[in-house]
Amino acid sequence: MLSSTAKSPLDDVAFLARSEHRVTALDALARRPRSRADLRTLTEASASTIGRTLREFEERQWIRRDGHQFEATQLGAYVVTGMRELMDRVETEQKLRNVWQWLPTEASGFTIEMGSSAVVTVADTDDPYRPVNRFVSLLRKTDRFRFVGFDVALLEPCKDELSQRIIDGMHTEIIDPPSVAKYVLSTYTDHCSEPLESGNLTVRLHDDLPSYGVSLFDDRIAISGYNPQSGTVQVLFDTDAPEAREWAESTYESYHREARSLTFRPTVE
Template structure:
C-alpha cells in the first residue's frame, strides 16, 4: 500500500477487518475463533491475516494469531475513529445546540446521549422523558434551562427532597424564577 490513507481505506472498507484486528488486539485467536467472531469464510480470514502480517499488525504463533504492538495501536485508533464518527452521526441534527465551547467540554461528553424530540402528536415528549429519567435516579447533573420548566419542577423538587444527589448549573436569575414557581416545594437551601 502506497500511503497511510490507502491502509486506512483497506482496513475500514470491511467490517470483518475491523472485527479481526480488534479481536486480535484483545488477545490471541485461532482462525476458527476469528471465523466465529466475524462470520467470514476461512479464505477471507486467511487473506486478512496474511495482509495484516505483511503490514506488521499481526504475528502467528502456531495456530494462534495475535496483534503486535503496532496492530494494537491501529485497532485502538480505528475503533476510536469509528466511535467518534458514530457519535457525530447520532448527534448531527442537534450538535449545533450543544454548549460544548461554553462548558469547556467536547462532543464526546454526549457520546451516549439519547435524543428525545417533540412532534405534532406528542409535543410534551421531552418533558415526559425527563420525568421518566429522574423518577428513580440517585444522582442528577444538569446544565441549561430545559430541565427546570414549571411542568416538571415538581418531579425535580420531590426527588431532591427524597435524597437525589443533584448538581445543576444555572445562572442565578433562572434559579430565582424556578423558586418563584414553587417556593414551598423547593425549600431553598443554597444556590
C-alpha cells in the first residue's frame, strides 16, 4: 500500500524531478552516509530546504538516520538508481533529438544506447564546419583511419590535412561509390596522387553505400550525417563505447567484403 506522501508512482517521480537537489541528495546518501552540512555543501540548498527534503525522504523510508548522519536505505538506493538511469536516458535523447534523422536506423543495428557517452557535434548557421573541425581533431590523433560512405562534404574541406597525414604515414582505407571516387580523383589529382603512391592509402569501390559515413580511428568511431539540402555535414557523432565500436567494425567489414579495389594510374608527365 502506498504511503500518505504519494498516490501513485508518478507522484514520487514528480517529487524527485521537481527539484534537482533531491536527486543529488538521495544519490549522495546512496553512496555513503552524510550529514546535513555535507548535503548543504553538495547541493548548495538552504538549511531549511535540506531539512524538509530529509523529512520527506524519511517519510518514504528512503533514508535512515544515525545520529547526525543520514544514509539511503535499500529502497532509497533502488529508487535513485532508477532515477539516474531515467535522467541518463533523457539526456541522451536530448543530445540526439534534433539529429537522429541523420544517423543510422535501428535496422542497421545502431541503437540509442550507443549515444550515451557520445560527443555530438552539430553544424549551425554561425559555424557550419563544426562537425568537420571535430573530425579533423580526431584525424590528428590516429595512426590508422578507415572510412565508408559517400560523404564528400566531410572529407573535402579537410583534403589538405588528410592528404598530408597519409603521406606522413597514416594508414588509410576509404570505401567510396564509384562516382565519388571519380569526382575526387579528377578534381583533386594533386591531392590524391602522392597519398596513393605512398602505399598508405587504399581506395575501394562499392555501388550501394549508406546515406551516412562511418569513420574508424584508433580509439574512437564516428558517424557523419550529410544534409543534401545544405550540402554540409549536419552532425558528427563520435564515441569510444565498445558496443558502438563493435557496430562500426561490423558495418565497415560488411561493405569491405563486397567492395572492389580501385586501380590508380598515375599521370605520366
